[in-house]
Amino acid sequence: xxxxxxxxxIRRSKVKELSAEVVDSNPYSRLMALQxxxxxxxxxxxxxxxxxxxxxxxxxxxxxxxxxRCGIGRLLLYDYDTVELANMNRLFFRPDQVGMTKTDxxxxxxxxxNPDVVLESYSLNITTVKGFDTFIESLKxxxxxxxxxxxxxxxxxxxxxxxxxxVVNQACNELNQTWMESGVSEDAVSGHIxxxxxxxxxxxxxxxxxxxxxxxxxxxxxxxxxxxASLPTTMGVVAGLLVQNSLKYLLKFGQVSPYLGYNSLKDYxxxxxxxxxxxxxxxxCLQRQKEYIQAKPARDAxxxxxxxxxxxxxxxxxxxxxxxxxxxxxxxxxxxxxxxxKKPDALPDGLVHELPNADKYQEPPASGETSAITDDLEELQxxxxxxxxx
Amino acid sequence: xxxxxxxxxIRRSKVKELSAEVVDSNPYSRLMALQxxxxxxxxxxxxxxxxxxxxxxxxxxxxxxxxxRCGIGRLLLYDYDTVELANMNRLFFRPDQVGMTKTDxxxxxxxxxNPDVVLESYSLNITTVKGFDTFIESLKxxxxxxxxxxxxxxxxxxxxxxxxxxVVNQACNELNQTWMESGVSEDAVSGHIxxxxxxxxxxxxxxxxxxxxxxxxxxxxxxxxxxxASLPTTMGVVAGLLVQNSLKYLLKFGQVSPYLGYNSLKDYxxxxxxxxxxxxxxxxCLQRQKEYIQAKPARDAxxxxxxxxxxxxxxxxxxxxxxxxxxxxxxxxxxxxxxxxKKPDALPDGLVHELPNADKYQEPPASGETSAITDDLEELQxxxxxxxxx
Numbered sequence: 194x195x196x197x198x199x200x201x202x203i204r205r206s207k208v209k210e211l212s213a214e215v216v217d218s219n220p221y222s223r224l225m226a227l228q229x230x231x232x233x234x235x236x237x238x239x240x241x242x243x244x245x246x247x248x249x250x251x252x253x254x255x256x257x258x259x260x261x262r263c264g265i266g267r268l269l270l271y272d273y274d275t276v277e278l279a280n281m282n283r284l285f286f287r288p289d290q291v292g293m294t295k296t297d298x299x300x301x302x303x304x305x306x307n308p309d310v311v312l313e314s315y316s317l318n319i320t321t322v323k324g325f326d327t328f329i330e331s332l333k334x335x336x337x338x339x340x341x342x343x344x345x346x347x348x349x350x351x352x353x354x355x356x357x358x359x360v361v362n363q364a365c366n367e368l369n370q371t372w373m374e375s376g377v378s379e380d381a382v383s384g385h386i387x388x389x390x391x392x393x394x395x396x397x398x399x400x401x402x403x404x405x406x407x408x409x410x411x412x413x414x415x416x417x418x419x420x421x422a423s424l425p426t427t428m429g430v431v432a433g434l435l436v437q438n439s440l441k442y443l444l445k446f447g448q449v450s451p452y453l454g455y456n457s458l459k460d461y462x463x464x465x466x467x468x469x470x471x472x473x474x475x476x477x478c479l480q481r482q483k484e485y486i487q488a489k490p491a492r493d494a495x496x497x498x499x500x501x502x503x504x505x506x507x508x509x510x511x512x513x514x515x516x517x518x519x520x521x522x523x524x525x526x527x528x529x530x531x532x533x534x535k536k537p538d539a540l541p542d543g544l545v546h547e548l549p550n551a552d553k554y555q556e557p558p559a560s561g562e563t564s565a566i567t568d569d570l571e572e573l574q575x576x577x578x579x580x581x582x583x
Numbered sequence: 584x585x586x587x588x589x590x591x592x593i594r595r596s597k598v599k600e601l602s603a604e605v606v607d608s609n610p611y612s613r614l615m616a617l618q619x620x621x622x623x624x625x626x627x628x629x630x631x632x633x634x635x636x637x638x639x640x641x642x643x644x645x646x647x648x649x650x651x652r653c654g655i656g657r658l659l660l661y662d663y664d665t666v667e668l669a670n671m672n673r674l675f676f677r678p679d680q681v682g683m684t685k686t687d688x689x690x691x692x693x694x695x696x697n698p699d700v701v702l703e704s705y706s707l708n709i710t711t712v713k714g715f716d717t718f719i720e721s722l723k724x725x726x727x728x729x730x731x732x733x734x735x736x737x738x739x740x741x742x743x744x745x746x747x748x749x750v751v752n753q754a755c756n757e758l759n760q761t762w763m764e765s766g767v768s769e770d771a772v773s774g775h776i777x778x779x780x781x782x783x784x785x786x787x788x789x790x791x792x793x794x795x796x797x798x799x800x801x802x803x804x805x806x807x808x809x810x811x812a813s814l815p816t817t818m819g820v821v822a823g824l825l826v827q828n829s830l831k832y833l834l835k836f837g838q839v840s841p842y843l844g845y846n847s848l849k850d851y852x853x854x855x856x857x858x859x860x861x862x863x864x865x866x867x868c869l870q871r872q873k874e875y876i877q878a879k880p881a882r883d884a885x886x887x888x889x890x891x892x893x894x895x896x897x898x899x900x901x902x903x904x905x906x907x908x909x910x911x912x913x914x915x916x917x918x919x920x921x922x923x924x925k926k927p928d929a930l931p932d933g934l935v936h937e938l939p940n941a942d943k944y945q946e947p948p949a950s951g952e953t954s955a956i957t958d959d960l961e962e963l964q965x966x967x968x969x970x971x972x973x
Binding site: 204221224255278287288380420421424441448450457460 | 594595605606607608609612613614616617620622645648649652653654667668669671672673674677678695696697769770771772810812813814815816817819820822824826827828837838840843847848849850852
């Protein structure tokens with residue numbers, strides 16, 4: 194194996210199963226270690242997932258590389274653009290790829306990095322009628338055999354304009370497909386990621402994120418003589434946060450962020466959560482909202498069953514009715530299930546209180562201090578419309 | 584130019600000056616746009632800077648690529664390791680580079696990406712006596728012509744063990760060299776960056792960051808059969824935050840973070856600031872602390888002169904003694920100098936109050952809520968020593 198690897202023209206061979214063996218020649222040893230460290234229950238499941246990435250630019254290309262290096266099962270890549278020297282201030286593409294379509298250049302690089310990933314490349318514009326049809330059909334493929342409406346597990350939107358975001362939104366609402374949106378500001382120093390679950394969270398038509406709702410006509414970004422700034426740092430951070438959120442969602446560990454902003458000038462990371470808008474202009478969104486409400490009794494029953502199972506296991510713990518010393522028992526399995534690598538409480542007093550407690554910040558999204566559930570979306574939409582029309 | 588670019592074997596030619604021209608063939612157009620957008624005053628200055636990166640692994644290699652794509656003047660790369668297939672779950676290195684030294688592989692990739700960057704490669708172990716001497720000498724080179732003790736503008740530590748961090752700390756204290764430290768936890772899901780200014784902030788011997796102070800012998804990470812987990816996402820985010828902080832420091836925009844943590848399971852980003860320890864065990868640190876205290880009158884005089892200059896320019900604004908409508912005048916130049924891309928206050932009311940205000944969080948580092956200046960370092964050091972010796 195090592196001999197083959199030393200030749201630059203021959204790729205590494207595919208592997209049948211992810212091995213946890215700790216040898217220098219195993220490309221998966223550091224990923225399988227996530228299982229041994231108790232972060233991920235079953236890392237090998239990564240090979241079962243299909244992820245579609247729309248927009249293979251400064252964020253999308255890095256997201257594709259991260260997922261490829263993580264050993265994702267299948268990647269679907271969409272872009273209509275070609276590589277230019279003007280893209281070289283962002284990660285991923287190389288000067289020798291100038292003139293290639295971004296999807297072809299990406300497949301070239303990614304298949305060399307990890308031949309185990311199935312790569313599908315679509316060089317098309319999803320905002321055209323024909324492009325949209327191909328987009329929808331490619332997402333649906335493989336869905337029948339799995340009894341789902343979509344054949345992918347997650348769609349990542351990494352496009353740079355409003356119109357393409359609305360098209361991804363339309364497709365995902367129609368297919369009842371969970372997706373994540375990402376964006377970087379025109380001045381290159383801030384960005385965001387957002388989780389969109391049709392019917393459960395706001396869709397992109399319910400409330401476009403603030404970074405897009407700046408009132409600027411996005412098409413002006415591509416005018417001759419006018420161009421947006423960009424930085425490999427901001428785009429690398431946004432891609433990292435996006436794929437980290439994707440891994441947490443797919444492999445079920447940590448807390449999946451509904452919305453996370455990144456203001457690089459102040460290193461400030463706002464969080465929030467948005468409910469769907471009952472007056473959303475997107476009819477597929479309204480249909481998903483209806484289904485979500487109709488499924489409430491089933492969800493409640495499931496939650497109750499889970500709670501009952503937990504409390505019955507708690508009943509097995511010894512109970513002390515008298516507790517004059519106010520001693521409380523913390524269940525070890527409960528403490529572990531919070532999945533936090535560094536537990537501040539485990540440190541001596543002198544260290545604990547220098548840092549704010551993560552739980553105080555992110556856990557209750559409705560507390561209003563660092564995050565808020567936006568309920569009055571009608572008013573918000575009105576203001577956004579006013580901004581966009583100005 | 585385009586014709587040359589389409590050949591995979593020929594590199595793009597060097598450019599004499601950074602051009603702001605918006606054409607597809609200009610690799611710097613999106614960076615020079617930072618000037619036009621008012622983020623950076625003089626982006627071209629990037630070519631005057633030299634940055635040393637110690638450790639070309641999962642964080643260091645990506646940091647090197649980001650700085651290269653940003654058009655940094657000179658990069659000094661230090662590592663003693665070779666590329667292995669087991670590194671392929673992180674960005675940057677390719678399977679065809681297996682067996683090469685990390686510094687040689689990095690120079691190969693980086694010089695193809697941007698031939699304008701001067702690359703110096705040092706394949707050596709800085710923790711050996713000979714390696715340390717070469718390290719110090721390479722940092723000092725070019726210092727005489729510029730009348731400085733160090734010939735580089737910034738050192739980035741991207742190493743994976745305590746010993747190497749202490750060596751970088753020693754070199755930077757001796758050379759009075761500002762540096763930034765970075766780290767990723769063994770379980771791959773958290774990390775940090777930290778700014779160290781000799782004499783002004785805590786040095787690494789004053790108070791090692793919490794992520795290193797976990798009491799684990801770092802050498803065990805390299806034992807046969809035991810390996811740390813790693814993820815391209817966490818390492819990409821940490822590299823992005825590190826280089827973003829470096830760009831802010833070098834090009835003087837935004838706020839440079841003294842310490843920024845990243846807990847990916849909760850998307851939580853703790854901030855803090857640490858003063859130097861007057862009982863630090865590092866004698867070079869104590870010397871720098873002494874100099875910093877001695878220079879206080881000069882710093883105060885400079886700050887007063889700046890304040891006077893500002894208040895005299897404020898006196899030029901029209902004054903209205905009667906202000907029964909409580910109208911306050913905001914100076915445009917002042918509003919712009921805050922350098923914030925998205926101003927929440929410019930948004931309609933409905934949007935403003937859904938998000939927390941960045942200023943409230945990060946500006947006063949002594950407020951105790953999200954950050955704290957650690958003063959009692961003697962006690963902290965004692966506790967860290969106890970942790971590390973256990």
